[in-house]
Amino acid sequence: MPKFSGNYGRHPEHLPENPIYQFIAGSSSSIMDTLLLQPLDVITTRLQLQSKTIVGPVHYTGMLDAFKKIFRQEGLTAFWRGLVPVLVIDTPKRSIKFLVFDQSKSYFMFGSSSPCPWTYALAGGMGGIVEALIQTPFEVIKITQQASRKKLPSLQVAKRIIRNEGYGFGGLYKGVSTLVARGFVFNVIYLGLYWTVRDATPETQHPFNDFLRHLAIASLSSLMGCVISLPLDTVKTRIQGPQPVPGKIKYRGTLNTVLIITREEGWTALYKGIVPVSIRMVPGGAILLLGYEFVNKILELKFNH
Template sequence: MHPLDVVKTRFQIQRCATDPNSYRSLGESFQMIFQREGLFGFYKGILPPILAETPKRAVKFFTFEQYKKLLGYVSLSPALTFAIAGLGSGLTEAIIVNPFEVVKVGLQANRNKFAEQPSTMGYARQIIKKEGWGLQGLNKGLTATLGRHGVFNMVYFGFYYNVKNMIPVNKDTTLEFLRKFGIGLLSGTIASVINIPFDVAKSRIQGPQPVPGEIKYRTCFKTMAAVYQEEGILALYKGLLPKIMRLGPGGAVMLLVYEYTYSWLQENW
């Protein structure tokens, strides 16, 4: 799935369609990356998400369950409980992953040959040395990351559990699996469509600036406004197709693994 993430980031940070380095389609992006950067070009920035994946997923699902329990003390509808618990889990998750995202996006934006770009640790040290650990350095784009993960998880969990509870359980195990997979696929897809403006803002803030040495994209909502004013509303949806291709089925698989693992643990422990 990582090649789709690289392509998504490249689409989100490109500004001018007339630039000869711009990608005009998903197919062209794969072709140009392969021709100019080789096969390993599709795996730039892969180490940060690998390092963050286990704690990220653990935080996502653990905090979702904890927020659900806390919200149980408040008189809320189940629909609202799932959505708010999802929002809380996304905001918590975002704080954990943001430094990894800063390093990942910077490496993905680099169009040099894979062997010519700095290592993950080397690039992280560069950021810390030049810009520090704070909101201008290793934690830049935090507000956009909070928005991206908060909105995604709010829709993702809220839609999945509410729709799943509305559709009757199927006694056939295969059909039941497909029922859950289909709802999970829709959950990941809809959440991706709704949260992508935050994703574009995050990539612009964390990626290379249009003019070296000048910070144009600094804050989340000002970045969204600038993108909208200069490039139009559709620019806030750049990279949507590769994002859906990755997080639609990926989101379904993640929920199914979580649900079946959770059920197994409840039965056996």
């Protein structure tokens, strides 16, 4: 079993350079993360979409209440609603994010022979931007599906969005600037903090203890990135999701949406769904990072030696 190692950052010559390995490793960890944690994503989307003006049986008072009502009213399969577009896009986009991250680090060395915190942060931000640009159309489709209590096929949702709203910034690319900002902020912290702290902490001789070290750092990095970028995630969901009044666009643009939410619901509404988001993102972030490193290491050991 390959041992987790911090040598990638301390010794640049050991940085993984094969883009095929990076893509396969990113795909493997992404599929595992999506299948296990999709239900939390559905609950988070429902919580973020509702406002204080919504009353009645679809109003969710919290994570547990949302789980009970979705299960009772829509069945178990509702928790994996929108899974197809997520799997179709999340697998390659996350792979590309890690690929861009690893391949772009050399551009942010700032004359040093070893990566520094800014190397990881800026390379992570670049990966987040590319990921967001790929993700946007599929995110719009997914949020529309998850917001509905009806089972709508992905293709049907896509056709309806294109027919009614088009391909551009009001349709499939609705909220792209907010998603790009969110992707940049999250990954600057998530990837930047993880590799920086991992390189700064001593390795242990026991493989399991070293695994726990990586797990703790990955979980912390994911949590920090999640908390700091959550307002942008909430804004993105409001912009991309169904508007409160059909046919009338209420949430338009990042700053405008922030002002509307804070004025009508208070600034705490920007952190709506923080519990399920954290519960989903912390293990999800750890699975992605550890899975990526693990599979990448296996591929290197198997095919490079």
